[in-house]
Amino acid sequence: MEQRVRVAILGASGYTGAELVRLLSRHPRVTLAALTANRKAGQTMAQVFPHLAGLDLPVLTTVEDVAWEDIDFVFCALPHGTTQVLIKDLLDGPHGGRLRIADLSADFRLIDPEVYAQWYGHAHQALALQEEAVYGLTEFNRARIATARLVAVPGCYPTSAQLPLVPLLKAGVIEADDLIIDSKSGASGAGREAREGSLHCEVSEGVHAYGIGAHRHTPEIEQELSRAAGRPVRATFTPHLMPMNRGILSTIYARLAPGADDAKVRAVLEAAYADEPFVRVVPAGTLVHTRHVRGSNLALIGVHADRVPGRVILTCAEDNLVKGASGQAIQDMNVMLGFEETLGLAQAPLFP
């Protein structure tokens, strides 16, 4: 048997933390060496997440109590804002030379410190790391991820927007203006914090848009679309809260570039993802459902002709906790550590 890397998960008491545990517990090259949850330190994962009771896991500790000399790789699933200083301290610390990190927070996703300050209301506390960090949308960034010390795992919504749009903007088959991204997310995206708006009675049997014109994933989306288009892109992004637990569906409205049509759009995407294990362009006439990716690292893309001339409609479905968070983080780790990219990520979706 090959040697295993020793992994710490910081913030194991949230949904993305639990999802990392679920997936990594079956990863043939990983040992879960440390799990932290500062407010629940001393508890077992079985107490916090009884569905994981069958696994042989370390007891939850504080971040401070991790035996860092034993850790090779860190998944950081802490809230936005708290993460940057902690990671800086880790990398500057005695074991920093050895550690590699996949950060699931938003702290290192935005390249421009001014954009960060504008959306998060304070100056970034680890500017050098922000510059160093590699944006971890695996399919687009493998080479840089492979050598990165710190990867910023993309947000759930931005992943669902980029997977269809980045290849099309690069190929120039759609216009970069007037992009409209209408996204629908399950409730797990709001995390496990006890808030009135996340209660069953407030989420089930209804739907609403939120953060309209103001959601913090917008600058991340625009940054990466701009990178793909080679010029500044402003996009309209509207998230909606769905009465379901898992899944994001983004319905994207774009104008075709001169000479392009939906067949051309489809061809570009099919070529881009022909060899990708986790991204699939569904056949024409087929609909993408979030149900068809539940629990898996898959993303499905649909290409649809619009009746309105000069327009095309794209759909993208993913599991927000997997390809939108923990699964992609593991995919990044696999690339960083030279493992086969699909290790630990090959189970089929769960339906119904």
Next chain:
Amino acid sequence: MEQRVRVAILGASGYTGAELVRLLSRHPRVTLAALTANRKAGQTMAQVFPHLAGLDLPVLTTVEDVAWEDIDFVFCALPHGTTQVLIKDLLDGPHGGRLRIADLSADFRLIDPEVYAQWYGHAHQALALQEEAVYGLTEFNRARIATARLVAVPGCYPTSAQLPLVPLLKAGVIEADDLIIDSKSGASGAGREAREGSLHCEVSEGVHAYGIGAHRHTPEIEQELSRAAGRPVRATFTPHLMPMNRGILSTIYARLAPGADDAKVRAVLEAAYADEPFVRVVPAGTLVHTRHVRGSNLALIGVHADRVPGRVILTCAEDNLVKGASGQAIQDMNVMLGFEETLGLAQAPLFP
């Protein structure tokens, strides 16, 4: 006590039929005189819809067995396509001179026979009636509805699109091009027919778009938006199936007309609906939820600035079975018969 009109509901065994019964059973000017359901004739409504067991209702009959001489007003909640000949025969029949009809099917909504034939695959069978029928979006058409013999009750999706867009197109504060209507509907919109795609396991815990670029409500939307804009409008319309029973949320993306902004858009809508009992523009900074209209005839409209210059986002929430179907049909009946428009429609929404 004032005299009651005697009402027949054709197609009482579907969800919109049951919703008509629920609402009309509390209407002070209506007697439910006949309920039809050809395949369930002979059964009681309590057998078909046990939640209505407490009401004193006529037994279900076939359409043929209705005592038409006793009927003043007809709600027709039959499937699309089957309705046009039936209504023609009714109005041409011995009691046709007296009958007035609100038809909830799509049969009389489209003005242009060629558009009808193109979307429904056959020539219309009652062309004169199609021309005579009045489109029943009450807020926009009261005068014509008041004197109509036959009202075509709007579709659920088209209602949620028109309520925000029609006043804006009339006022010229948004562009008529590049309108994008992203709509999310509960499962009751698919009716009570036993189909695999409507099963709990296929609808819950997930979301998908369907009928992309091809849904039959599109020509109805375009017809009415064109009427408002005073020129042909083509709009992009994408319906989505939500894991919930009731409610439609439409998120609408529009370009502002030169000189307009979101405050102007808000002002136009607030003026348009200032005196309307069923349509409410929610305050700035407030979100519309389908939960907030459940079971009621209300529609809520939100106006949201977009970060992208020159654009505005509108949201509209309604209960697809009430303002999107049976409630609006009753509102139309109230207008047709000179009743107070809110009669039978004044209950508060049910939440949670």
Next chain:
Amino acid sequence: MEQRVRVAILGASGYTGAELVRLLSRHPRVTLAALTANRKAGQTMAQVFPHLAGLDLPVLTTVEDVAWEDIDFVFCALPHGTTQVLIKDLLDGPHGGRLRIADLSADFRLIDPEVYAQWYGHAHQALALQEEAVYGLTEFNRARIATARLVAVPGCYPTSAQLPLVPLLKAGVIEADDLIIDSKSGASGAGREAREGSLHCEVSEGVHAYGIGAHRHTPEIEQELSRAAGRPVRATFTPHLMPMNRGILSTIYARLAPGADDAKVRAVLEAAYADEPFVRVVPAGTLVHTRHVRGSNLALIGVHADRVPGRVILTCAEDNLVKGASGQAIQDMNVMLGFEETLGLAQAPLFP
């Protein structure tokens, strides 16, 4: 028009408070004169419950700021434990001579102070009122409710257990021993407090029992079943949290008394409820669903033969927020004030 009573609702920011507002806003003899919510004082109900935005309601105040001289009747929908002293002070205060109160908390339901202390962990603070309070299961207690100053509105679970069992125990057709009450409740029963266990992700797509052998509704159930049986009754009661918002279904397992059978059981219940507007024994072979009472004050009872000799199975469905709380409170108020018992409670259930 007849004179209206002026009503205060204490605790209007919870689900039962909102449900009182929803129902009372349509009550022809009630004016909503005061709504309190100490932590949300100064807000409008539309801010706290946007589905009630269309109603003309007083702004939320603290309990202290109510103009008590204007109030005739009080609904108290505050948490258990906080209520007893508040109600005592109200009734001892300057306006106490005029006030009548329906209390939806558990504070005045238990007759025996020792039982109260045992289950709630502290001595009761208003013993004289505890003795005076009348238990408000309307169907069983009309005469005493009619003259009561303070009515203790039954719990949601106890109502669903008593409606089938009390007439049977009184008639002696079932044994009082070995009663098993397996109850299933929607999430609104847990209230609007933000707790991890009430989150959508923790409630949807699953089911669990809780409070097994230890739920605080048990002594209330046993007290009232004992009263009906004329001797002490201990019953097994197990609540379950359902992935739904509204509704309680209790499935009850009983042994038949010698000589009794399920037909006899049915006959007793049909006789008991023959003239009741809100309780209905469904026909043999029919199933009761919580869906069939949603939003209404109805309770449905099913009687089912068991294959096991000497046993019978009963089912009872109610809406926990209506007949299980706010609706029954209004029914009690109607009796207390000499109104027709169904006033404000006559709308049909909402399905689907």
Next chain:
Amino acid sequence: MEQRVRVAILGASGYTGAELVRLLSRHPRVTLAALTANRKAGQTMAQVFPHLAGLDLPVLTTVEDVAWEDIDFVFCALPHGTTQVLIKDLLDGPHGGRLRIADLSADFRLIDPEVYAQWYGHAHQALALQEEAVYGLTEFNRARIATARLVAVPGCYPTSAQLPLVPLLKAGVIEADDLIIDSKSGASGAGREAREGSLHCEVSEGVHAYGIGAHRHTPEIEQELSRAAGRPVRATFTPHLMPMNRGILSTIYARLAPGADDAKVRAVLEAAYADEPFVRVVPAGTLVHTRHVRGSNLALIGVHADRVPGRVILTCAEDNLVKGASGQAIQDMNVMLGFEETLGLAQAPLFP
């Protein structure tokens, strides 16, 4: 790599068929050689179940078109009643000498032909096989399963009743009389057939009991409990349809045998399952949720003291499609073929 067995799944277009495919696609000793669905023959699994699109699977065929000479093992997931003749013909046919079968239908579960005829309304068509078939509740029957040619995989409800009750009846710590099994199942138990009662609008946001005193799983439960008790047992069994997709929770009420208490009950169960990979007795004070087993082959058992003297309450949670059907079938196959029993069944549950 070790040799793989070639497996056929008959009835691959149902939910249990799809679940077999999901699990077996990851089984290291299995090749999926044939999938049948007579009404969908010629389609791909991706067309019927798009969530399985990523797998390399044979096209659906009719049963008749299977190349039986290539098949080693058969999972039969066909409807009750249709199965017995088909399996008889298979085993009597030219390849019958080699085939081994796990049948997920009810056809071979009942030992007594008269009981079968009574509950299914016709004489059994394969009496010799009915006698030969081994009941496949793996934990209780390993030795016989290991050598069986035909295993009758238990029903979903019976599994959740037997796991807690069989060891207790064998140990004599509970009484065999007056057992009450109140079970709650997700909608996938009703299969993928398009029926009105399985529609989202008819299942979500509500709960009801069905088949009260008459469900066909009752004789199976009684047969196996009788075997464990060593004398005839009649049990009360009531199934309920939950507004969720997956999971069964059975809440079981039993009388303690003289001298027994809940600690003794717990001890018996903990001893019985100490070495079992898939059955876990949760710690005292812990609740079992169906959420904690979703997608896995686990069953969780809770032991709860009742306040009523002489009684105990048991809870059991499983995923009805896995341990209640397809997972247990694979567990049986592993035993039949001498594989490690957990092969292909080791993924962690999916939550939320």
